[in-house]
Amino acid sequence: MMTRKMKPGLKKWLLAIFILSLGGASFVWYMFTLKHDDTAQLKVDFTVESLVFINDFKTDLTAANEKYSEKIVVVNGTVSEVEMADTTANIKMVDTTNGDYIIFAFQQQYLNDAKKLKPGEKVSIKGSCSNGDFSAILETYYVTFKRCTINK
Amino acid sequence: MKKGLLSLALVLTTGLLFAQKKTTTSAIINFDATTAIDALPKAENKTVISSLDTKTGKMAFEASIKNFSFTNPRIQEHFNNKGWMDSDQFPTATFVGAIGNIGAVKFSKDGTYPVNVMGNLSIHGITKSIEAKGSIVVKGGAITANSEFSVKLEDYGIDGGAVGAGKVSKEPTISVIAVY
Numbered sequence: 499m500m501t502r503k504m505k506p507g508l509k510k511w512l513l514a515i516f517i518l519s520l521g522g523a524s525f526v527w528y529m530f531t532l533k534h535d536d537t538a539q540l541k542v543d544f545t546v547e548s549l550v551f552i553n554d555f556k557t558d559l560t561a562a563n564e565k566y567s568e569k570i571v572v573v574n575g576t577v578s579e580v581e582m583a584d585t586t587a588n589i590k591m592v593d594t595t596n597g598d599y600i601i602f603a604f605q606q607q608y609l610n611d612a613k614k615l616k617p618g619e620k621v622s623i624k625g626s627c628s629n630g631d632f633s634a635i636l637e638t639y640y641v642t643f644k645r646c647t648i649n650k
Numbered sequence: 651m652k653k654g655l656l657s658l659a660l661v662l663t664t665g666l667l668f669a670q671k672k673t674t675t676s677a678i679i680n681f682d683a684t685t686a687i688d689a690l691p692k693a694e695n696k697t698v699i700s701s702l703d704t705k706t707g708k709m710a711f712e713a714s715i716k717n718f719s720f721t722n723p724r725i726q727e728h729f730n731n732k733g734w735m736d737s738d739q740f741p742t743a744t745f746v747g748a749i750g751n752i753g754a755v756k757f758s759k760d761g762t763y764p765v766n767v768m769g770n771l772s773i774h775g776i777t778k779s780i781e782a783k784g785s786i787v788v789k790g791g792a793i794t795a796n797s798e799f800s801v802k803l804e805d806y807g808i809d810g811g812a813v814g815a816g817k818v819s820k821e822p823t824i825s826v827i828a829v830y
Contacts, residue, residue, distance in 0.1 A: 532722050532723060532724055533722065534720055535721050536719070556779070563741075567716065573714070581674070581675060581676040581678035581827070582676075583674070583677065583678055583696065583829050584678055584827050584829065586673070586676075586678070586696050588676045588696060588697055589752070590675065595794070598674070601675055601676070601697045603696040603697050603717070607694070613724055626696035628714055628717040628718045629714055629737075629741055631712075631714060631741055632708075633699050633712055634712065634744075635673065635699050635700070635701045635710050635712055636673065636675070636699060636701075640675070640699070642697045642714045642716070642717040643697075643717075644696075644697075644717050644719045645719060
């Protein structure tokens with residue numbers, strides 16, 4: 499029986515292609531299955547008081563957005579409203595002197611914690627600050643957060 | 651004097667109870683641009699501002715683009731970048747319009763009422779008129795507006811490479827739920 503011996507150069511090339519393909523497939527798999535980290539485990543970029551925080555946006559919207567947008571922020575304040583919507587609930591902290599507000603949308607696993615909060619309760623909320631803007635509908639300033647959790 | 655104050659209080663209370671403009675800051679918009687080869691480009695924004703005037707049918711929405719939350723952080727990053735939504739330059743998507751057949755909705759009677767909505771949708775700095783079908787559900791005093799429609803991304807100048815490569819639908823579906 500005759501067996502053909504593979505050239506050593508070809509063997510190396512095939513091995514390199516195999517390793518590259520494996521690496522590529524792993525990278526694609528990693529990218530496709532990537533998920534946001536649990537906010538509770540993330541490093542805090544800023545800790546602020548709710549009314550001071552709203553005022554930062556009102557004073558200079560552009561500067562505040564540059565500073566806080568997509569950063570992990572802990573906001574200390576008082577719950578003004580637990581706004582139920584469909585199956586979800588958002589927490590609001592409102593500046594009662596003018597209606598400006600911060601609104602927090604919670605991470606799915608922490609939604610029940612949000613639903614348990616009551617207006618008037620002091621709370622510390624940690625989340626990803628999306629941005630602040632002026633609402634033409636409500637004629638107030640607002641700041642939105644996503645993927646929030648109660649800061650413990 | 652007492653009668654005058656009582657009348658004023660009654661007028662104010664009645665006005666509040668039957669206020670025509672209903673608002674919410676927790677309307678939900680789901681964005682679904684998934685395709686057969688990519689199930690990732692879909693997101694939800696749960697802090698959309700909306701108003702509904704129950705007398706005139708006027709309706710408005712404001713959605714912060716950066717508050718659309720994707721499960722995959724990389725897709726979220728691409729969504730906000732230039733070539734896609736460019737959310738630093740165009741931070742908000744808005745709709746200003748009205749329910750065409752508002753007379754058919756009985757806000758004092760529980761029920762589900764089919765509605766037609768027309769208006770101007772502004773995304774990525776471009777405004778186009780749209781029409782969509784939806785429903786108003788009245789139940790125990792609560793009003794819920796629902797609608798589902800699709801938009802052509804090219805109409806709004808959105809033409810990122812992923813759209814051409816078939817990873818993002820050219821006509822994503824947008825569904826809206828607002829509880830007033």
